[in-house]
Amino acid sequence: MYENIPDKVTNIIVTGKSGAGKQPRIDVLVEEFDLEQLSTGNIFRSYLGKFNDHGYSGDIGQFWQEDQFVPDEEIAKELKTQDPDVILGMKAKYFVDRGLFVPDFITNELFRAYFSRKNYRDQVLDGYPRTLDQAEFLMKLLEEEDSRVDFILWVDNDDEMIVERTVNRRICPDCGKVYHLVYKPPRDGKCEVCDVEVVQRSDDTEEKIRSRLGEFKEKVIPAMKYLEEQGIPIARVPGHLEDFTPENVRKSVLSSVNKIF
Ligand code: AMP
Numbered sequence: 654m655y656e657n658i659p660d661k662v663t664n665i666i667v668t669g670k671s672g673a674g675k676q677p678r679i680d681v682l683v684e685e686f687d688l689e690q691l692s693t694g695n696i697f698r699s700y701l702g703k704f705n706d707h708g709y710s711g712d713i714g715q716f717w718q719e720d721q722f723v724p725d726e727e728i729a730k731e732l733k734t735q736d737p738d739v740i741l742g743m744k745a746k747y748f749v750d751r752g753l754f755v756p757d758f759i760t761n762e763l764f765r766a767y768f769s770r771k772n773y774r775d776q777v778l779d780g781y782p783r784t785l786d787q788a789e790f791l792m793k794l795l796e797e798e799d800s801r802v803d804f805i806l807w808v809d810n811d812d813e814m815i816v817e818r819t820v821n822r823r824i825c826p827d828c829g830k831v832y833h834l835v836y837k838p839p840r841d842g843k844c845e846v847c848d849v850e851v852v853q854r855s856d857d858t859e860e861k862i863r864s865r866l867g868e869f870k871e872k873v874i875p876a877m878k879y880l881e882e883q884g885i886p887i888a889r890v891p892g893h894l895e896d897f898t899p900e901n902v903r904k905s906v907l908s909s910v911n912k913i914f
Contacts, residue, residue: 655907657914662686662803666778668877669808671865672819674892675779676831678808681906682777689771692779693764695829697745697755704742707734713747752861754868757786765794773800788876792883802885804913805877810892812866819862823851886913
């Protein structure tokens with residue numbers, strides 16, 4: 654039925670506005686091609702969690718001055734820790750909580766560290782790259798490591814639909830499973846897999862969502878255009894399906910991927 658799709662791919666990029674509905678499509682790709690998910694958003698949130706666990710009640714705005722962070726030694730002194738993960742968590746929080754992209758120099762190095770542990774292969778890249786600089790960094794890395802991205806899956810959705818979906822989004826803090834207060838409510842407010850209380854992401858407020866949508870238009874679209882010019886095909890899928898069942902999501906993803914090969 655999907656005769657053009659190769660059995661084996663090396664890496665796939667999944668892109669789309671924040672809240673467009675990427676996760677169910679990523680689940681399809683992970684299963685279909687036997688890949689793992691590498692999500693920069695999840696990585697940043699794990700560091701953010703380390704900073705939150707450390708417990709600091711001061712204003713972290715003081716650490717960002719004239720478009721850069723003050724030296725790490727100063728941050729360490731004020732936070733009363735030398736733990737680099739906590740310091741990185743503070744830096745991530747500064748941007749994530751404002752609905753802004755984390756600067757490229759932080760994101761690229763972190764991404765490289767995680768991607769290298771996976772030998773630069775067998776990953777669904779979720780939320781990376783998101784800027785032209787990141788896209789160029791990725792292409793260079795792939796070339797150096799003799800790896801590749803086979804295609805981009807672009808999940809489309811319109812802004813108003815996204816705002817509605819995102820303010821009602823809840824996630825499991827343990828496994829990352831996503832719920833929706835209206836369409837997929839968690840039973841008793843708990844994750845059906847982990848039995849822990851689901852939470853709202855700190856950046857899932859309307860103001861921050863609109864800021865992320867702005868970042869998408871300004872930065873992600875040019876990055877994807879560049880990758881397309883480099884010869885990576887783009888398969889587009891709708892993020893909103895009238896009849897949202899696992900089977901329909903799978904069909905929609907695979908039929909669109911089938912068309913690009
Ligand atoms: P996500 O879960 O993919 O929506 O990511 C949550 C937040 O993490 C984003 O709003 C950004 O602040 C940050 N983030 C994730 N991936 C990137 C990236 N590739 N570049 C810059 N910031 C990112």
